[in-house]
Amino acid sequence: MSKELKGSLVVLIAGSAWGISGVSGQYLMSHGVSVNLLTSLRLLISGIILIAIVAFQQPKELKKAVRSKSFVLPTIMFSIFGLVMNQxxxxxxxxHTNAGTATVLQYMTPVLILALVCLKNRTLPxxxxxxxxxxxxxxxxIMSTHGKIGSLAITPLGLFWGLGSAVTYAAYILIPVKVIREWGSLMTIGSAMLIGGVTFSLVTRAWTLSTSLDAKILLAYFGIIGVGTVFAYTIFLMGVTMIGAVKGSLLASIEPVASVILTVLIMGAHFYLSDFLGMLCILMAVLLISLKDLVATSKMSKN
Incomplete structure (x- = not known):
């Protein structure tokens, strides 16, 4: 198997694992787990695991990072305003909707980033x-109204939080660019998750929130934390090192597709033809931007 093919398969697996994360979260919330508790546990446990990996692989770099203002301050900003708010x-x-719809709405992010770049550079798209x-x-x-002006096919809160997740995901991508370039993505993400998990837990007093525990609940927790966060993120980075960030982000677009399929199969959600048409439009928008970047990167490498 070539390095390119292996990297592509790894990224596709990571995207599918992220799809498992959303469905696992939906299952837990439908069984009484609060958003506050789920956010706290996901950030805190994932942060501990990722930082443990960094401490094992790069102990000297980690010690240096926690003593550096160029790492600590930007990471705190990223943790609160990017990671916590997005999660x-x-x-x-x-x-307020379902895993499939929420994931597709979050994929509005590349379009928002495109608009911000055009405004910042004062250039026309x-x-x-x-x-x-x-x-x-x-x-x-189409997704929010099913084509009927004046009526919403999803709840106003569902649309609000869906678009909010797209905006905060843009912040999640843009805020840590410099610190990731200097200190590495695994160290930055792991630290931000740990900081965010501790901070959010203290603010929401997460330890006072109850959750039932049985085999299915534990499996869902493993799905959102173990598979959908720690495993997905680490193997995504592995795949990106093989095929590059642009192609990696393009292939990762399988996440909303996997999320919709799993939402139907596991949660029994019902989607209408108009829902799929709206999802297709958003995915085509993401693919257009990603393919444009891929072509531009290929031309630069040739030159």
Missing amino acids: YAYLQAIN TTVEVGAIILAIAGTF
Whole structure:
């Protein structure tokens, strides 16, 4: 198996694992687990595991990082305003809709980042980018109204948190760029998760929240924390090192597809034709932007 093929398969597995995460979260919330408790546990346990991996692999770098202002301060900002807010908004979106719908709405993020870049650079979007923006807006409109102006097919809170998860995911991507470049993504994400988990737990007094425990509940916790966070993230990084970030992000778009399929199969959710049409529009918008970046990267490498 070639390095390119192996890397592509690894990224596809990571995207599918992220799909498992959303469905696991939906299952837990449908069985009485609060969003606050789930957010706390996911961040705290995942952060502990990831930092343990970093401490084992890069003990000297970790000690140096925690003593450096260039790492600590940006990581705290990223943890609170990117990671915590995104995790909370995403789980709230699942709580008010379902895992498939919430994940697709979150994939509006590349379009939001595109709009921010155009505003920042004071440049007009290209024809392809305009097409992607139109598709994303049309997809969101179709999903939220089923094409009927003046009525919502999903709850207002579901739409609010779904779009909120897209906005906070953009912050999640943009805020830590510099610190990740300097200190590495695993160390940055792991530290941010641990900081966010501790902070959010203290603010919400998560230890006072109750949860039932049986085999299915424990399996769902493993799905959202073990499979959908720790495993998915670490193997995604492995795949990206083989095939590059642009192609990796393109292949990771399998996440909403996997999430929708798993939501139907596991949670028994019902989607209408208009839902799938809206999802298709949003995914096409993401693919247009990703393919444009892929072509641009290929041209640069050739030159």
